[in-house]
Amino acid sequence: MAQFDPESSWGQADILVAGARVFDNRCSPCHGEQGFGDGDLADVLPIRPRDYRNEPFKWGTSPSRIATTVALGRSGVMPPFRAALSEDEIWAVSYVVWRWIPEERRTYDVPEEAQRWQMPATSGDP
Numbered sequence: 001m002a003q004f005d006p007e008s009s010w011g012q013a014d015i016l017v018a019g020a021r022v023f024d025n026r027c028s029p030c031h032g033e034q035g036f037g038d039g040d041l042a043d044v045l046p047i048r049p050r051d052y053r054n055e056p057f058k059w060g061t062s063p064s065r066i067a068t069t070v071a072l073g074r075s076g077v078m079p080p081f082r083a084a085l086s087e088d089e090i091w092a093v094s095y096v097v098w099r100w101i102p103e104e105r106r107t108y109d110v111p112e113e114a115q116r117w118q119m120p121a122t123s124g125d126p
């Protein structure tokens with residue numbers, strides 16, 4: 001699934017269903033069930049997760065930037081998921097998050113960039 005095509009593969013219902021399941025299990029405790037940044041843990045984290053719909057992103061709003069964030073974790077607060085999730089799961093959950101960002105603020109990858117995307121092997125904030 002490393003090949004990004006917003007018109008076909010990313011629009012498939014099974015990817016959304018798979019991504020929503022990952023989000024419910026792994027992300028909603030911090031990010032909230034609908035991504036508003038209001039999960040049960042949000043108040044006790046040293047950094048509050050942002051509201052995907054209303055707040056700007058620090059690390060980019062294209063699918064491959066979101067997938068990089070999910071794989072690596074961020075700021076020592078959000079855990080890295082590259083070991084816990086498969087690459088397909090990372091793409092699927094990234095697509096769910098991407099769809100929540102208002103259309104005028106989210107960005108697309110140029111296809112070449114998405115095809116170059118690889119599960120990052122190291123931690124850090126690239």
Ligand code: HEC
Nearest residue numbers: 026027030047048049057058059060069074075077078093
């Ligand atoms: C332990 C809590 C926690 C969990 C679990 C978690 N996150 Fe996060 N996440 C955060 C925090 C806190 C930030 C903000 C870090 C910052 O602003 O420096 C963040 C940031 C992000 C960002 C970056 C937004 C930006 O500004 O660019 C994305 C995308 C994201 N998370 C997606 C996910 C997804 C998808 C999952 C599940 C696979 C997940 N997170 C799981 C706490 C969490």
